[in-house]
Amino acid sequence: MEKQTKSGIIYGDQNFFVPSHLNFGAYVLQKLLTHKRGQTALINGATEEQITFGEIAQKIVNIASSLSRLGVKQGDVVAIFSENRIEYVLTALAVYYSGAIITFFNNAYTKGDLTHALSISKPKYMFLSGELYKTQYEVIENTKYIQKYVLYDDAEMRSNCLHFKELSEKHVDIKSGNYFDFKGTPQTCMILYSSGTTGLAKGAKINHLNLIVSSQQPMMTDRDLTPLMIAPWSSTMGIIRILKEIAFGRTTVFLPKYNEIQYLKTIQKYKIGLLSVAPPLIVMLYKSNIVKDFDISSVKIVYSGGAPITPESIHQLKSRFPHMNVLQGYGMTEATGAVTEDLDNSPREGSVGRIVPGNIIKISDPNTNKTLGCGEPGEVRVKGLVLFEGYVGRDMQNDYDAEGFYKTGDIAYYDQDGYFYIVDRIKELIKYKGWQVTPSELEAVILQHPDVKDAGVTGAPDTLAGELPTAFVVKQANAKVTEQEIIDYVSDKVAPWKRLRGGVIFLKEIPKTASGKILRRELQALLSKQRPQKLPASKL
Incomplete structure (x- = not known):
């Protein structure tokens, strides 16, 4: 539960289970072994490929062991450059488990975007799809960072390439799996790129503790609602939500990319109950001319995040689909996902919910730094167990205030019940x-x-x-x-x-x-x- 002090600072719950090994991959592996091993964990809605929780657990150990044999060490950076696919999640979890650092490149990156992201994280190893290997190999190779490529698909391979099957199918006894002992000190395990809405993207360093805490934040707990994910796993919203679903133990359907007909077909086929979307998809649903040709009556909750959604858009959606309930969240890469979230089936109109455990929030006047009270719009400033370690190669002195709160650049206010309302970004x-x-x-x-x-x-x-x-x-x-x-x-x-x-x-x-x-x-x-x-x- 959140609580507010007299100083105007709002605290989310800070009590979490933190394993002594402080390794997020090991934490997820332990969670996987508590789920029904034969239960389907992930379904690719486009190809119908599936994998169970038990299979994911075994693959994590297999791949992590193979990475060790390849010479991947604690602190080495491993990149994934691919569309959403089952191998993507397996790779990420194995890298966490191995003690190395994972980073993700959006498959829609231009040559300039890709070169810039590579210059931030400087990965030594890269997992990628066959298509991106064919079209972007020259760009990647020109940066001189990559020592070894691992391909998810069959393709004509160069001498510095391996196939994913070579790593994932070398069976290792799951009970003999090993991971690094961080001796109580959180280590960087992931580099995510900020969205770059106002300039070039920055590389945000996320550590194992950030992810362990984030994965324990509350979720919509109705396991009968099958979720459908479309957000790229290279994005914060995409990767954090899929990791949470796996740790939670719910069967999740995903799509590699967005196509309106494919999206609606998938909802109908798998009787999707929970949509995790960015606001443009909400607009698509209520403005679509073809949605009437599909049965999407199974959808009960539409969870919107990644950008603001207006009350008008929510009204339009509910007018067309009265059975759908829209919940919102507000988050950022720097807070390892959600900062506030609405998990109540009776959301407050226009609100992005209340503070999420692991966060501490205050609203400040961006000019005077004065902490503001209820109903007073100001800059959102955050700290807590999920706050990132900083940006790669950047002086962070001006990014925090005197009390150690990160300056988000977002303008918001909260009401007397602790519900937050986003106004806009300062720079926008x-x-x-x-x-x-x-x-x-x-x-x-x-x-x-x-x-x-x-x-x-x-x-x-x-x-x-x-x-x-x-x-x-x-x-x-x-x-x-x-x-x-x-x-x-x-x-x-x-x-x-x-x-x-x-x-x-x-x-x-x-x-x-x-x-x-x-x-x-x-x-x-x-x-x-x-x-x-x-x-x-x-x-x-």
């Missing part, structure tokens, strides 16, 4: 003539238009006003809505300073991170390309 607020305009608020209004499929908002520079709210819009198929129609539609629903004075630009797709956060820096770049001429001074 648009400043129009001294007024603050929240991009997510305008996006919610625009998404209500029946001819709009998706939207993103940012500020266009202006010599008099500072910034002009500007919308990027994806039209519904065959829609003929115009820029002026959207401007007028918004003007009728918002305060004068929130109007789209920067206009509307139509796109085929809104640029987003894997977790669904809008990449506003890319919108800014598109803005300069679309309208490279100097913007005129604004008019009232």
Whole structure:
């Protein structure tokens, strides 16, 4: 249970079981051995491939032993570069167990993104899919970091390559498995890349204790609700949630990538009860023209995370699907996943829930550092057992306040019952003539238009006003809505300073991170390309 002190600091429960070995892989292995060994743990909804909890336990020990024979040592970095697949989870758990450090590269990375991520973690070993091996090998090899590649698929292999089966099928007695003794000192076990919504991604160092605590945080405990996961496991939301599901012992269905028809077919086939999604999928569900062709009545809970979802979108979803209940969470890479979460089947509208165990939160004035009280919006600052170790190769002095709280850059407030409400990010607020305009608020209004499929908002520079709210819009198929129609539609629903004075630009797709956060820096770049001429001074 959370509690609030007189100082305005809110504490989540800090009592957890922490094994003496302080190895997350060993902790999960012990959990696996308590589950029914013949129970299905993971199902690939696209290929129908399955694996049981008992098989996962055996594969972890097999692969970890093989890694040791390859020369992988404590502190070595091992990378995974692949779409979601069963081998992905097996590799990650084995690396944790071995004492090495795991890192993940998003399979949608551009050449520049991949090169940048490689330069942060400098992995010695890489597990990857055959397709990415074919298309990205030259980019990876040019960095000179990788000593050995392990392929998940059959492909023409170079001399520095192994096949995954060579590592996973060398049977080891599970009772003789060994792991490093950290002697009570948490060690880094994972490098995750921050979403990079406002700049290049940073490598966040997560340790074994962070993950052990995170995996014990409460979950929706109805085991009869089969979850479906689509978030890439290279993202924080994706990897933390799948690790928690495995430790929890619930059969989980996943998909390697998103395709609307495949997604709906999978819900229907496996009678999915719990959807773990980013906000764009909620918009897809209530705006989809083909969802009526599928039976998705099994879905009881839609859990939204990774980016804000507005009350308007929730109302639209529930209007179309009254049997669905939407729960929200707020989290970040730096807190090893969730910071607040709503696990109550009667959520408070607009809220991202209450503090999650392992966290300590305060709301601060970002200018004066004063701790604020109930109902006062300010910067979210966090610390606790799940707080990361810092960024690779970066001076963190300015990232913490005097009390050791990490400055998140997110603006929020909490109510008298401890429910939190996210306003926006400090860097993303648009400043129009001294007024603050929240991009997510305008996006919610625009998404209500029946001819709009998706939207993103940012500020266009202006010599008099500072910034002009500007919308990027994806039209519904065959829609003929115009820029002026959207401007007028918004003007009728918002305060004068929130109007789209920067206009509307139509796109085929809104640029987003894997977790669904809008990449506003890319919108800014598109803005300069679309309208490279100097913007005129604004008019009232």
